[in-house]
Amino acid sequence: MEYFTQQLINGISLGAIYALIAIGYTMVYGIIGMINFAHGEIYMIGAFISLIGFLLLGTFGITYIPLALIIVLVLAMLFTSIYGWAIERVAYRPLRGSVKLAPLISAIGMSIVLQNYVQISQGARVKPLPPLIQGGLTLFSDNGGYPVRLSYLQILIVVVTITLMAAFTYVIARTPLGRAQRATEQDMTMARLSGVNVDRIISLTFVMGAALAAVAGLMVTLYYGVIDFYIGFIAGIKAFTAAVLGGIGSLPGAMLGGLLIGLIEAFWSGYFPIGYKDVATFSILVLVLIFRPTGLLGRPEVEKV
Amino acid sequence: MLTIRDLRSGYGHIEALHGIDMEVSEGQIVTLIGANGAGKTTLLMTICGSPRARTGRIVLNDRDITRMPTHEIVRLGLAHAPEGRHIFARMTVFENLQMGAVTTPPRYFAGDLERVLTLFPRLHERLDQRGGTLSGGEQQMLAIGRALMSRPRLLMLDEPSLGLAPLVVRQIFQIIREINREQGVTVFLVEQNAYHALKLAHRGYVMVNGCITLSGTGEALLADPAVRAAYLEGCTPTGDAAATGAEQDNVTGDRSRHPTGVGPSVAARASATGFSQRDRG
Numbered sequence: 001m002e003y004f005t006q007q008l009i010n011g012i013s014l015g016a017i018y019a020l021i022a023i024g025y026t027m028v029y030g031i032i033g034m035i036n037f038a039h040g041e042i043y044m045i046g047a048f049i050s051l052i053g054f055l056l057l058g059t060f061g062i063t064y065i066p067l068a069l070i071i072v073l074v075l076a077m078l079f080t081s082i083y084g085w086a087i088e089r090v091a092y093r094p095l096r097g098s099v100k101l102a103p104l105i106s107a108i109g110m111s112i113v114l115q116n117y118v119q120i121s122q123g124a125r126v127k128p129l130p131p132l133i134q135g136g137l138t139l140f141s142d143n144g145g146y147p148v149r150l151s152y153l154q155i156l157i158v159v160v161t162i163t164l165m166a167a168f169t170y171v172i173a174r175t176p177l178g179r180a181q182r183a184t185e186q187d188m189t190m191a192r193l194s195g196v197n198v199d200r201i202i203s204l205t206f207v208m209g210a211a212l213a214a215v216a217g218l219m220v221t222l223y224y225g226v227i228d229f230y231i232g233f234i235a236g237i238k239a240f241t242a243a244v245l246g247g248i249g250s251l252p253g254a255m256l257g258g259l260l261i262g263l264i265e266a267f268w269s270g271y272f273p274i275g276y277k278d279v280a281t282f283s284i285l286v287l288v289l290i291f292r293p294t295g296l297l298g299r300p301e302v303e304k305v
Numbered sequence: 306m307l308t309i310r311d312l313r314s315g316y317g318h319i320e321a322l323h324g325i326d327m328e329v330s331e332g333q334i335v336t337l338i339g340a341n342g343a344g345k346t347t348l349l350m351t352i353c354g355s356p357r358a359r360t361g362r363i364v365l366n367d368r369d370i371t372r373m374p375t376h377e378i379v380r381l382g383l384a385h386a387p388e389g390r391h392i393f394a395r396m397t398v399f400e401n402l403q404m405g406a407v408t409t410p411p412r413y414f415a416g417d418l419e420r421v422l423t424l425f426p427r428l429h430e431r432l433d434q435r436g437g438t439l440s441g442g443e444q445q446m447l448a449i450g451r452a453l454m455s456r457p458r459l460l461m462l463d464e465p466s467l468g469l470a471p472l473v474v475r476q477i478f479q480i481i482r483e484i485n486r487e488q489g490v491t492v493f494l495v496e497q498n499a500y501h502a503l504k505l506a507h508r509g510y511v512m513v514n515g516c517i518t519l520s521g522t523g524e525a526l527l528a529d530p531a532v533r534a535a536y537l538e539g540c541t542p543t544g545d546a547a548a549t550g551a552e553q554d555n556v557t558g559d560r561s562r563h564p565t566g567v568g569p570s571v572a573a574r575a576s577a578t579g580f581s582q583r584d585r586g
Contacts, residue, residue: 179403180407183396183404186395187391187394189387192355192375192378192379193379194408194451195455235325
């Protein structure tokens with residue numbers, strides 16, 4: 001039971017991170033119908049900016065952790081937003097209206113470019129960051145069983161994720177910006193005819209997705225303490241799996257899918273050979289694609305006309 | 306209000322409009338009739354900037370909008386309720402109306418909403434329902450209501466009667482007349498339902514294969530033998546449709562530019578589409 005609880009805690013923290021990345025995939029897919037394969041790289045760049053930010057703040061003598069966290073968070077979101085915006089501008093917008101495969105190939109190209117760019121500019125070696133947030137709570141320790149650790153960092157991850165998702169859901173459901181995004185997603189021609197600047201809405205969608213990925217990057221840097229230029233690939237593919245599992249194009253689906261992928265991974269690692277955890281995750285992707293291609297919360301492609 | 310000069314436009318390698326000249330004057334209802342595939346929808350979409358005009362000029366209220374992006378054209382007081390209604394299916398009726406008001410300052414919203422809901426009481430009952438679940442007639446009302454939310458000076462309607470029950474069609478045309486008379490909105494109406502449209506309109510244009518072949522007042526076109534043969538087959542001539550000789554002179558035929566004019570094949574197509582217009586409302 002204690003062991004189970006521990007896996008649950010680990011799974012939820014991991015799932016929160018996947019969910020943050022998955023939102024970027026699902027939003028971009030919803031609005032322009034393409035898989036932005038460079039999105040994992042955005043997350044990786046977010047992690048690197050966080051690392052650099054912490055090191056810079058350290059040299060400037062800002063060591064008060066909450067302040068440093070906030071500064072780094074803002075920096076990471078700002079810079080990755082610029083990346084997200086630029087990627088859409090350079091790699092996807094010129095291809096809008098051409099065959100569907102073209103932006104997909106362009107996305108893969110962009111992904112390779114960004115990976116190599118970071119590899120060359122930051123070096124290929126693994127970058128460590130000393131743990132900034134230490135300590136935590138120990139649950140069920142008095143009954144002499146397996147001690148369950150709930151670290152402060154895990155609490156932080158879950159709290160930040162839930163806050164961001166709530167804010168995000170509010171923006172999409174209730175604000176004029178969110179309404180314009182949904183309108184663009186449902187009927188781009190009509191959104192234009194209603195006076196929506198569709199290009200701007202698409203840019204903003206990339207910016208929003210990138211900002212959330214930056215938060216995930218920051219969390220991972222703190223959580224694992226090591227990053228390298230290659231982390232975007234696996235995390236990106238897993239978040240993509242999460243988005244598909246939840247139903248690509250669906251925002252609650254991305255959140256649920258992220259959580260499920262995190263849990264599957266944690267429980268598999270806890271009870272089965274850990275080396276097969278990625279196999280387990282991607283088997284889920286295959287099963288979903290075979291038996292429920294629209295995902296858990298996705299909608300079937302039928303609509304009353 | 307809207308002036309079009311020598312407009313050519315189309316999709317890909319196909320030119321759909323071969324030099325259109327027309328005029329929509331302030332305060333009028335102007336209708337454009339023609340068979341399926343004549344280019345009516347292309348004309349309206351070209352006015353909105355997508356597809357782009359290849360040559361020619363489109364002037365709206367003294368502003369040249371030929372090269373303007375769509376969302377900016379809409380801000381100049383032009384609203385378009387496109388063919389097929391284009392309701393945002395997964396948004397509520399209320400949100401659809403909010404989308405119509407994207408270009409207007411928020412302080413007008415409450416009053417405009419009130420006005421649209423008075424015009425279409427049915428929408429009031431359905432405010433929280435998703436657009437995709439409405440019936441065809443309700444969707445058309447929503448499409449017009451949404452267009453009105455942008456406080457247009459020129460309202461363009463593309464086949465508002467398509468696929469609707471005769472009773473609903475009459476209702477829609479009644480409302481168009483009201484919008485024009487009471488709210489002073491200029492209306493540019495594209496229709497296949499030529500009889501209703503010409504009865505309503507101050508001025509009409511006939512389009513055949515991407516060219517304007519005839520134009521004149523609504524009554525004059527209703528009385529024109531060529532129009533009658535091609536578009537009004539099966540419509541019983543009524544008193545108000547009968548034309549005097551003076552009105553007959555208003556018809557400016559231009560059949561020389563288009564040698565076939567409104568030939569029998571067009572007439573056959575027009576009556577064929579008449580049959581296919583079943584009640585789906």
